Amino acid sequence: MSTSPLTADATQPTPHPDTSPTLAPAQRSTAELLICLPALAPDALPYALQSIASAFPSESVLVACAHAPENSADFPSLDLIPYTSARSDVGWILAAGDYSSAAQLALEHNARAIILLGGDTAALSTPNALDPNLLRSLVDCLRTKNVDLVLPRFSIGPNDALVNSALLYPLSRALFGADIRFPLPIDAAISIRLAQRLVATTQRLMALNQGSSLLWPVAESAAAGFSVRDVICHAAPPTPPPPATQADFNALFTSIAGSLFNDIETKSSFWQRARGISLPSLQASAPPPIAELAASPEIHSMIETFRLAQDNLQEIWSLVLPPQSRLALKKLSALSPDAFTMEPDLWARIVYDFALAYHLRTLNRSHLLGAMTPLYFAWVASYLRFVADDPVRATHAIELTAAAFENEKSYIVSRWRWPDRFNP
């Protein structure tokens, strides 16, 4: 097993393939599959390598990782190359620099398929943290179904990944027609065709030393006409513990929502033309009995934040939201916690209005996203009441939200094209 001295640093601008320092073909490792690992601690690396080796026992795999050992005789089928993963603004999510460096390495080593692994390094530092079945299914889907991007659909609880359920999944599905449950992936498998496109997409970011920016591969693939799939993963996502303080939460929320709105702005010419996916429509079901939910302190706390915002942020919301939405919010704030329900179509319109205000720069963007946070809490409170810790009801609620975003797509298209017509 040879260890290539070639190093890709995802935090630094990546040179163009034609101008990069290349090795002689005899020295360069080649394999059909390239797997890029996050920056694991040296003592956690053998666990990850063990998982990869057991996932691909009869295949030569190129593994790009930090702290690559000089001699890894324990895993003869793995060829280790040094690589530094980017640390994205969100930490455990794959960054633009990760995609760029991985694509670069794949092109240099003639790999045909790439698996990019992200996740919280602490969560991945235990034995069996990396699921061999997930790795296998990602690659199988990529190869056998001729797909360009395969993402894992992690198994989550009804109260997990709420930002994803409220914002990322519905927007991605409605605007880009991609029914991918986690459009901001922790792990991803990409084809060489998509890798080449991502090199071009991230070139400007890397030139600006912005390798830590988030990238939205699902939207990128949809805009390029590439196929995207997700595969079921029965493991929980390797995410870090939730933010400890409100300030940490705000920073994360602003970073992710801002990046998504920016991507929507960049690809506006695509999603205004794109048709959504056609899924069977769902009927809204009645919320569970109120008595079960009334005592929840989380719901009370979120509703309290929303009411405080309703009393204080009217001046800012009036710049963003049309009168009918503000009236609906006023009525919502008057409801008791036991009857607190935000309709999915209202939430969809609010998100679309904020996306438009982000595009139009109606007010300072950090202020805009900060003013959206209490509305998100209102949605979460309504969602928690509806779901009542039931996974089936959670799936149903998420489906209803996504369907509302699809139904209201004409609203965002109209407002995007003629923003003044709808202004209060």
Place this chain on the structure above:
Amino acid sequence: MGHQLGQQIGSALHQSIHRIVLVLASFLPGILAFLLAVLVFALIGWGLAALIRRLLIAVRFDERLATREAPGSTGIITEWSPSNSPTVLAQRVTFWLLVLAGIAIGISAFDASYAEDSRYTIFLLPYVAHIAGAILILLVGTLLARFLARSVLIGAVNAQLQYARFLSLGIKWLVLVLSAAMALDHLNIGGGVVELAFGILFGGIVLTLSLAIGLGSRDLVSRSIEKTMEKPAAPRPTEIPTRTDTDTPPRLRHF
């Protein structure tokens, strides 16, 4: 006797009107020169601004500037440009710079045409410059006050502070009072009185805020201490995992 007195009054009035007309006659060319200079420079500014706008649109200045900013970042130039367009910003800056130059040259022309009594111009010229500076201070102060007030309001609401609006208003008026005092000081109006009044007002606002927050939160603090002693406090939306039992998995995960 009465007729003579009437004649004297009429003569005095006639002389007064004559003097006023003379002053006006000597004053009008200066005003005319001033207005002409402003008008000419405004026209030049309008033409130059239109030319710059065409030029920048032709070279796709906005797009080039946008490509130099990272996606998702709030570029300073774009953020502060009207209609999100740095081209419009450049156009307006050009126009108003030319108008300001016209005003300055108009004042010089006024000075030249009204040279017989230089007392006015000696007093007026530096004062106009001070007025422009004071207006600028007020403008920047107002913008800063609005920005800070919004930042504090949103931050306080998200931190679940019940007195968010009060805090925001306090910050806004602190900055406004500060900028107003700076503007008056710049104009040399009031002198020590303004400084004294500013000190009293500024200190008063700070003291009011401190007292209001301190006294207003007294019950809140005591309730919070009581709750902490009796049972765990109600968690904030994002603090559930840290407030509750750390051995059990968090009930809510936003990300």
